[in-house]
Amino acid sequence: MESSTEDLQKHVRTYLMVGATLFVFTIVTVLVRTVPFFDFGVPGVDAPDIAFGLVIATFKSSLVMLIFMHLNHERGLIYKVLVFTVAFAISLMGLTLFAQGNPIRPHADVIEHLHVSDVTAADVESKAPGAKAEPAKH
Amino acid sequence: MEIPYTVSARRDTGLFNSKVGIWLFLASEVMLFGGLFSGYVFLRAGVRPGVDLPWPDAVYVHGPFIWLGFLNTLVLIASSVFVVLAWAQLKMRRYGMYQFYMSLVLVCAAGFMVVKTIEYNSKLNHHFGARLSDGTLLDGALVADDSHHCPGDYVTFEADKAVFSLARTGIFRKLDPYFLDFAVLKGGEEMVVNAPGGKQLKGVAELSAWLEEYAAQNPREARVTAGFAKPVTFQFRRKDVFGKRVFPDRVPLFRGNELQGKLIDDTVEIEVHTVDLQMVRDEEKSLAWAYLGEGYKAGYEGHKKEKLNDPLHRRFLEKGGTLPGGQLRIWQHPHPAGEHGGEKAAAGGHGEASAAHGSSDGHGGHGAPVVSIKGSDIHFMGAHGPKFGTYYAIYFTMTALHGLHVVGGALVLAYFLFFGRKLYRKNPEHLANRVEVGGLFWHFVDLVWIFLFPIMYLM
Amino acid sequence: MSATEASHSEAHDHHDGHDHHELSFWQKYVFSTDHKVIGIQYGITSLIFLAIGFFLMMVMRWSIAYPDRPLPMVGDWPFFNKWIGEDGLVTGDLYNMFGAMHGTIMVFLGVVPLAFGAFGNYVTPLQIGAPDMAFPRLNMASYWFYLLGGVLMFISFFLDSGAAKAGWTNYSPLANITDQQYRDLFWTSQTQWLMAMVFLITSSLLGAVNFITTIINLRAKGMTWMRLPFFCWAQLVTGFLLLLAFPPLEVAAVMQLMDRLAGTSFFIPTGLHVGGNMVDAAGGGSPLLYQHLFWFLGHPEVYVLILPGIGIVAEIVANNTRKPLWGYKTMVGAVMVLGFLSFIVWAHHMYLTGMGTAISTFFQTTTVLISIPSVILITSILLSMWGGSIRFTMPMLWATAFIPMFGIGGLTGLPLAFNYLDLHLHDTYYVIGHFHYVVAPGTIFALFAGIYYWYPKQTGRQMNSFLGHLHFWPSLLCMNLIFAPMFIQGMAGMHRRAFDGGAAYEQISSQVYLEQGHPLAVLFNAIFRGGADLPVEVINLNLLTSAGAFLLALAQVPFVINFFLSMFRGAKSDERNPWQGTTLEWMCPTPPPHGNFDREPVAYRGPYEYSVPGEERDFTPQFEPDTRVTEARPLPSLH
Ligand code: HEM
Numbered sequence A: 001m002e003s004s005t006e007d008l009q010k011h012v013r014t015y016l017m018v019g020a021t022l023f024v025f026t027i028v029t030v031l032v033r034t035v036p037f038f039d040f041g042v043p044g045v046d047a048p049d050i051a052f053g054l055v056i057a058t059f060k061s062s063l064v065m066l067i068f069m070h071l072n073h074e075r076g077l078i079y080k081v082l083v084f085t086v087a088f089a090i091s092l093m094g095l096t097l098f099a100q101g102n103p104i105r106p107h108a109d110v111i112e113h114l115h116v117s118d119v120t121a122a123d124v125e126s127k128a129p130g131a132k133a134e135p136a137k138h
Numbered sequence B: 001m002e003i004p005y006t007v008s009a010r011r012d013t014g015l016f017n018s019k020v021g022i023w024l025f026l027a028s029e030v031m032l033f034g035g036l037f038s039g040y041v042f043l044r045a046g047v048r049p050g051v052d053l054p055w056p057d058a059v060y061v062h063g064p065f066i067w068l069g070f071l072n073t074l075v076l077i078a079s080s081v082f083v084v085l086a087w088a089q090l091k092m093r094r095y096g097m098y099q100f101y102m103s104l105v106l107v108c109a110a111g112f113m114v115v116k117t118i119e120y121n122s123k124l125n126h127h128f129g130a131r132l133s134d135g136t137l138l139d140g141a142l143v144a145d146d147s148h149h150c151p152g153d154y155v156t157f158e159a160d161k162a163v164f165s166l167a168r169t170g171i172f173r174k175l176d177p178y179f180l181d182f183a184v185l186k187g188g189e190e191m192v193v194n195a196p197g198g199k200q201l202k203g204v205a206e207l208s209a210w211l212e213e214y215a216a217q218n219p220r221e222a223r224v225t226a227g228f229a230k231p232v233t234f235q236f237r238r239k240d241v242f243g244k245r246v247f248p249d250r251v252p253l254f255r256g257n258e259l260q261g262k263l264i265d266d267t268v269e270i271e272v273h274t275v276d277l278q279m280v281r282d283e284e285k286s287l288a289w290a291y292l293g294e295g296y297k298a299g300y301e302g303h304k305k306e307k308l309n310d311p312l313h314r315r316f317l318e319k320g321g322t323l324p325g326g327q328l329r330i331w332q333h334p335h336p337a338g339e340h341g342g343e344k345a346a347a348g349g350h351g352e353a354s355a356a357h358g359s360s361d362g363h364g365g366h367g368a369p370v371v372s373i374k375g376s377d378i379h380f381m382g383a384h385g386p387k388f389g390t391y392y393a394i395y396f397t398m399t400a401l402h403g404l405h406v407v408g409g410a411l412v413l414a415y416f417l418f419f420g421r422k423l424y425r426k427n428p429e430h431l432a433n434r435v436e437v438g439g440l441f442w443h444f445v446d447l448v449w450i451f452l453f454p455i456m457y458l459m
Numbered sequence C: 001m002s003a004t005e006a007s008h009s010e011a012h013d014h015h016d017g018h019d020h021h022e023l024s025f026w027q028k029y030v031f032s033t034d035h036k037v038i039g040i041q042y043g044i045t046s047l048i049f050l051a052i053g054f055f056l057m058m059v060m061r062w063s064i065a066y067p068d069r070p071l072p073m074v075g076d077w078p079f080f081n082k083w084i085g086e087d088g089l090v091t092g093d094l095y096n097m098f099g100a101m102h103g104t105i106m107v108f109l110g111v112v113p114l115a116f117g118a119f120g121n122y123v124t125p126l127q128i129g130a131p132d133m134a135f136p137r138l139n140m141a142s143y144w145f146y147l148l149g150g151v152l153m154f155i156s157f158f159l160d161s162g163a164a165k166a167g168w169t170n171y172s173p174l175a176n177i178t179d180q181q182y183r184d185l186f187w188t189s190q191t192q193w194l195m196a197m198v199f200l201i202t203s204s205l206l207g208a209v210n211f212i213t214t215i216i217n218l219r220a221k222g223m224t225w226m227r228l229p230f231f232c233w234a235q236l237v238t239g240f241l242l243l244l245a246f247p248p249l250e251v252a253a254v255m256q257l258m259d260r261l262a263g264t265s266f267f268i269p270t271g272l273h274v275g276g277n278m279v280d281a282a283g284g285g286s287p288l289l290y291q292h293l294f295w296f297l298g299h300p301e302v303y304v305l306i307l308p309g310i311g312i313v314a315e316i317v318a319n320n321t322r323k324p325l326w327g328y329k330t331m332v333g334a335v336m337v338l339g340f341l342s343f344i345v346w347a348h349h350m351y352l353t354g355m356g357t358a359i360s361t362f363f364q365t366t367t368v369l370i371s372i373p374s375v376i377l378i379t380s381i382l383l384s385m386w387g388g389s390i391r392f393t394m395p396m397l398w399a400t401a402f403i404p405m406f407g408i409g410g411l412t413g414l415p416l417a418f419n420y421l422d423l424h425l426h427d428t429y430y431v432i433g434h435f436h437y438v439v440a441p442g443t444i445f446a447l448f449a450g451i452y453y454w455y456p457k458q459t460g461r462q463m464n465s466f467l468g469h470l471h472f473w474p475s476l477l478c479m480n481l482i483f484a485p486m487f488i489q490g491m492a493g494m495h496r497r498a499f500d501g502g503a504a505y506e507q508i509s510s511q512v513y514l515e516q517g518h519p520l521a522v523l524f525n526a527i528f529r530g531g532a533d534l535p536v537e538v539i540n541l542n543l544l545t546s547a548g549a550f551l552l553a554l555a556q557v558p559f560v561i562n563f564f565l566s567m568f569r570g571a572k573s574d575e576r577n578p579w580q581g582t583t584l585e586w587m588c589p590t591p592p593p594h595g596n597f598d599r600e601p602v603a604y605r606g607p608y609e610y611s612v613p614g615e616e617r618d619f620t621p622q623f624e625p626d627t628r629v630t631e632a633r634p635l636p637s638l639h
């Protein structure tokens, strides 16, 4: 990167501005979470809140990457490495989530028979032999 | 021999070696934290409402931690700015200013770790919860007890018989001394054992000698049972017993040893700040009311009505929305959980606390009800440490790993600060390169926190 | 920094005579930062671990073949007599322990360090014309992390609890709940397995960063990407696989450590019972999370096992057919596609975990796709032989055998890719046969080829070819004796982790399939002795396999002798280029000194210019300036 003193001084101003922006957006996220007036949707945390929080976090992190980490003018090689890395990270998260959301469900008759959809902690516990006074040996 | 391109960039790639290296390293870090975030999403999406412990979005436990996390976010952002300023000063060959900014980075790093310590300490030592066998979750604090360092999980057991394991485990084929260690620690020095064959053994030393002898004579036996001449009372913590479970008539110890007799006391005293009924099928019949009393039940109903009448909630419900699971099934003590040393208000305000179980005898100092829960009613309990559900597990794992990165990064930057002058004199550009590379790592650490903060503290 | 500055500090500007002082013995051979010494350290350590892993396997094979006969010989060894039962039989526990450690040692401490650590370290900088790795001290650190992890893994055998016994995949919750009888869970088998893995992962990560940086930034003048020997391409892609796939395994390891030591429930579902009692854990975790994180590494890892092998074979085949590698550019493309795809096929190891049809279809599709680049690689190597005047030197013998062996391994993977077939074959001996064909007669053969090929570079002597043949032919025979029957056993339904070799299921498993008219069983029955007592036949194949395993051990004796003897007695070949090779490692002195080259290496042409028409010799090395063209071709400017 070019390094004349004037350039660097200009950069320093940019860094300070970016820092200030990051501060402001942090405050905004916290306000949305803590002050009911700013809350979207249902009180408490819900999908819009999560989306909003993540969008802001993504925005903040891209500022850090682009400005502080100089990714706004970096060599092609590094972009290539990062693009693949991010793709794999996303595939890890996405495909595991996909796998979790697409299980083999028992046949409807079986569900009715087993009441699988209706298991509660109490059921689980009541099946625990240890919970009843006399422990059973399997 | 010299390795090329340690200082200057190779022309076709435009990069010096350590810059390639650090970006590759950061790529692997992206996968590391990517894996952890994937774990977070997988676990959170996998929570089965009503079966698994709920995540805190529903239980409102973030409380004061939001502000600690917020503070740390600001601290890390500031340090990120300082590190890039330090680099710019170095590029302008102003060593003094470089030192100034780099010192600020280290101050921020130290501040971050201090805040982190406060936070961990509060979670680990001041918050406690128990999940009862019907799914009721009682959350609050353990009642301090002067006689024990860590109160609450002490068990008293009167043993009249013991089963000693004769298994010679592992490659050293030692007789496992676990029972003897246990006996010494937990008040069994005085015990007198009636060995089979009519011998009376006094104390641990005789017992151990006899066990060795017996084991040698009976190589094919796995265990031997012997009675105590008179019942011995053991007091111990749950973690000293196998599987952390005691039964009314026996206590399994590690490696197949066992005590038999009578359970005297295994109650746990908890100061209740929150009653969470999300995992209970029938709220009316929750064990919580058996311990807290009907007054609190009425309070709970009142709270529920209040919630439903809350204009925000009502507007939302009228629009056809449904409230997320936990919203209506949680009662919180009006002087909220989380901070100790709140006002000494009278209990509840929701009718009388059950006299039999609850009392506000000043243990917690802010009037929350205190209950003594029978061990057999407890399904799982613990401080808000990593054990306490998958949220805490991933919270502690990720923030601790992140903390390690902060410490590691700070050490490297401190090295550049305190030992950089020699290199600066020799080749200032080389030092600038190093600071740039160290800074890249530091920014990455900041970047991870930018995501950790909302997902761990706000959602 | 500016461009002018850059051009001032080129490597060769700093060569001002003999400024290096004498290194002490320790600096030279133990704490060395020289890539060649580190490569040899890696090589020797990993060969020792391969031998240990092999030994564990023989004990297992004995138990499988003769579940009712006491272990011969070793039964009386110190330590050993403690592990086995009083009757001298191999117990199920011991089998589990040796099985888990066999897999772990072979994969993480044997093959990967040999293929990537040893060959990668020794050969890559030489082939790209670099004086050393980009970060020599990091390189040393990565070896020492590896050794630390290895030693820790090894001493876990001598813990009270013995070594890890939950399979090389270390699945939760089994791995979580083992050793619960020990109060101090830290010094127990599974915990130490995880600790050792953390060190090994760290080592691999450091190595990967170093390799990739070196290949990217330290290529010699003129060594453009398309002049890079294929071996270096394979190492580059392997480096990326390690770099990006290992961290999720590290996550899994850290989570499992937390589960064991801090009581978390990452992998413990709500309500888990062990021995009739509820486990003391909050629950809410998922064992499937572990499997996802493990196999996200696991599948790329199998390509880490094979790619360096393919790289070695490619070099040797080109050298010994005296022909350019067929389709070099296609191969480079294929290896990159393969690297990419290997990140998105992992759940083909998890078809039976209850994944739904949509996600199974996705992984089935990517898995079938990934076989295309694999086939391209192997076909290119095969076609390279076409019409060549092949020299069947020792390395070439191994390389030739590699092709069909890897072919069998790869092709038998295809049926596994289809989840309909995998329902039947999963966790049977068929899977064992599949991946062992790829790694044992595949990768291991390629590694032997590499040892025979580069041995003269370090020692200045050739390995003895009589002993070499004595090593090669029995090995080839035994490998097939061992692994071919496994396909038959697997298709008949024999489970992969039975310590008695399935004796307990005699007459049962396949009979059921037969009675139900299971298509594979019926087919099988029709081919082999229609109506005969099938399962016993199947179980008896164990004898064949185990005999093969013991003979294979014998077959390695000539190699060990050869390896040490040839150092002192081997035929001298101290010229720099004993194989008339074209790549840069044949340019430097033998053995290469610290800093490698005695004149500046420059690559003037592609890596495989063999039998170029019009040339006097049948090889035109990369490092020789063009003599035929009168007008000097301008070099691409690189520095
Ligand atoms: C050519 C394409 C390949 C395909 C389509 C393929 C497919 C598969 C599939 C679907 C499985 C899972 C079987 C099961 O557990 O039911 C499997 C297992 C395995 N494969 Fe491959 N494979 C291929 C190449 C390779 C290569 C090149 C290697 C190693 C160098 C390899 C090593 C393994 C290993 C180690 C396992 C078993 C892991 C375990 O369960 O312990 N495979 N393969």
Ligand SMILES: [Cu+2]
Binding pocket: C298, C299, C302, C345, C346, C348, C349
């Ligand atoms: Cu695979």
